Amino acid sequence: MAEFTMELNDEQKGVRDWLHGFAADVIRPAAAEWDEREETPWPVIQEAAKVGIYSLDFYAQQYFDSTGLGIPMAMEELFWGDAGIALSIVGTGLAAVGVLANGTEEQIGTWIPQMYGDVNDVKVAAFCSSEPDAGSDVASIRTRAVYDEAKDEWVINGTKTWATNGGIADVHVVVASVDPELGSKGHASFIVPPATPGLSQGQKFKKHGIRASHTAEVVLDNVRVPGSCLLGGKEKLDERLARARERARKGSVKNAAMATFEASRPAVGAMAVGTARAAYEVALDYAKTREQFGRPIIDNQGVAFQLADMRTRIDAARLLVWRASWMAVNGKPFTAAEGSMSKLFASETAKKVTAQAIQILGGNGYTREYPVERMHRDAAIYTIFEGTSEIQRLVISRTISGMPIR
Ligand SMILES: Cc1cc2nc3c(=O)[nH]c(=O)nc-3n(C[C@H](O)[C@H](O)[C@H](O)COP(=O)(O)OP(=O)(O)OC[C@H]3O[C@@H](n4cnc5c(N)ncnc54)[C@H](O)[C@@H]3O)c2cc1C
Numbered sequence: 523m524a525e526f527t528m529e530l531n532d533e534q535k536g537v538r539d540w541l542h543g544f545a546a547d548v549i550r551p552a553a554a555e556w557d558e559r560e561e562t563p564w565p566v567i568q569e570a571a572k573v574g575i576y577s578l579d580f581y582a583q584q585y586f587d588s589t590g591l592g593i594p595m596a597m598e599e600l601f602w603g604d605a606g607i608a609l610s611i612v613g614t615g616l617a618a619v620g621v622l623a624n625g626t627e628e629q630i631g632t633w634i635p636q637m638y639g640d641v642n643d644v645k646v647a648a649f650c651s652s653e654p655d656a657g658s659d660v661a662s663i664r665t666r667a668v669y670d671e672a673k674d675e676w677v678i679n680g681t682k683t684w685a686t687n688g689g690i691a692d693v694h695v696v697v698a699s700v701d702p703e704l705g706s707k708g709h710a711s712f713i714v715p716p717a718t719p720g721l722s723q724g725q726k727f728k729k730h731g732i733r734a735s736h737t738a739e740v741v742l743d744n745v746r747v748p749g750s751c752l753l754g755g756k757e758k759l760d761e762r763l764a765r766a767r768e769r770a771r772k773g774s775v776k777n778a779a780m781a782t783f784e785a786s787r788p789a790v791g792a793m794a795v796g797t798a799r800a801a802y803e804v805a806l807d808y809a810k811t812r813e814q815f816g817r818p819i820i821d822n823q824g825v826a827f828q829l830a831d832m833r834t835r836i837d838a839a840r841l842l843v844w845r846a847s848w849m850a851v852n853g854k855p856f857t858a859a860e861g862s863m864s865k866l867f868a869s870e871t872a873k874k875v876t877a878q879a880i881q882i883l884g885g886n887g888y889t890r891e892y893p894v895e896r897m898h899r900d901a902a903i904y905t906i907f908e909g910t911s912e913i914q915r916l917v918i919s920r921t922i923s924g925m926p927i928r
Pocket of ligand 1: 649650651652654656657658659683684685686687729732737903906907908909910911912913916928
């Protein structure tokens with residue numbers, strides 16, 4: 523186990539500075555344009571592919587960093603540049619993690635490279651779990667996958683919604699129910715390969731923030747995929763279903779999915795830290811240079827103390843994110859739902875800090891001449907996706923109390 527330290531090592535510092543340079547020189551200058559266009563910033567993704575940031579190798583290197591800090595550090599820097607563009611760059615990674623976590627070695631080797639495409643022809647991937655009637659309540663998804671034994675194919679029907687990169691992705695990872703009676707224990711994930719008949723994009727959503735990131739419905743109408751597209755394989759699924767049926771028969775409700783969420787949520791917390799830090803830096807600069815009543819506005823404690831609180835919250839959020847990421851990589855049990863805790867605190871921090879930044883910039887803060895209003899719109903997503911703040915509180919309170927709090 524790595525010795526405890528609060529410092530990044532030299533290699534991590536090098537990666538961080540390189541990412542920061544890309545975020546400052548390529549992402550940030552493009553942010554306002556793609557926010558207005560509300561389109562996927564393909565040229566920026568391509569630029570990221572050219573320098574090696576948009577690639578399986580880069581993502582895998584950060585993912586397998588033995589300190590656990592590779593992913594949170596990368597997320598913070600990219601989202602510091604701009605949340606919408608950064609989500610377009612890392613969205614594929616979120617789908618890839620679904621395959622890494624559940625796929626066989628062969629599936630990982632076959633599908634993850636296809637998710638990224640190559641430098642001259644970049645592709646994106648989508649992870650489709652949420653449905654119109656199943657957001658927080660993931661157990662109630664209605665998308666159904668039925669096995670056609672004669673052809674060794676799965677037939678998938680349903681409608682997914684709010685899918686990042688949904689419909690524009692080459693590879694879609696789709697969560698479907700294979701046994702509705704088992705609730706979330708009867709779910710399985712499937713790869714839907716490029717150009718599979720029956721998969722189409724439904725409505726593309728116009729959004730409040732992260733507008734450079736594509737969010738859409740995905741309609742699955744008699745989509746047929748080969749048996750080899752079931753992540754983890756049929757044998758493993760059958761064993762898992764048999765165990766779940768046995769537990770259901772005995773009335774046991776152990777939740778096995780929790781550890782996975784606890785390990786992935788800090789990454790979203792790190793995105794929120796990036797947005798919060800970006801807004802705080804703009805506000806700090808502005809407060810030192812904007813003069814009213816013959817002196818910089820930071821000379822007023824009312825302004826300076828806000829900045830002190832902003833910075834304190836951001837640093838606290840980062841520490842929670844790093845702790846949970848370190849716990850995940852070292853296999854520590856999340857006995858107080860520390861992953862959810864980090865996501866809750868960081869996302870609420872981003873919303874609060876970006877609102878304070880607008881206030882410090884006054885009229886300028888409210889206009890699109892300055893980036894903080896965009897950052898505030900972007901920050902609102904963090905308390906919603908990957909589990910809302912209320913769901914994080916539910917998970918934390920159930921974990922610390924052991925009670926079935928509703
Ligand atoms: C921009 C964007 C991108 C997204 N990307 C993806 C993606 O790539 N893939 C994907 O699968 N999904 C994605 N999502 C979906 C996202 O994960 C869901 O929106 C989220 O889980 C919340 O579900 P919901 O919207 O149905 O809200 P609901 O579950 O309907 O919740 C509505 C409100 O009720 C509260 N609430 C619900 N249940 C409880 C409870 N038990 N106790 C207290 N309060 C409760 C919630 O906290 C919330 O405030 C995305 C969403 C957005 C907006």
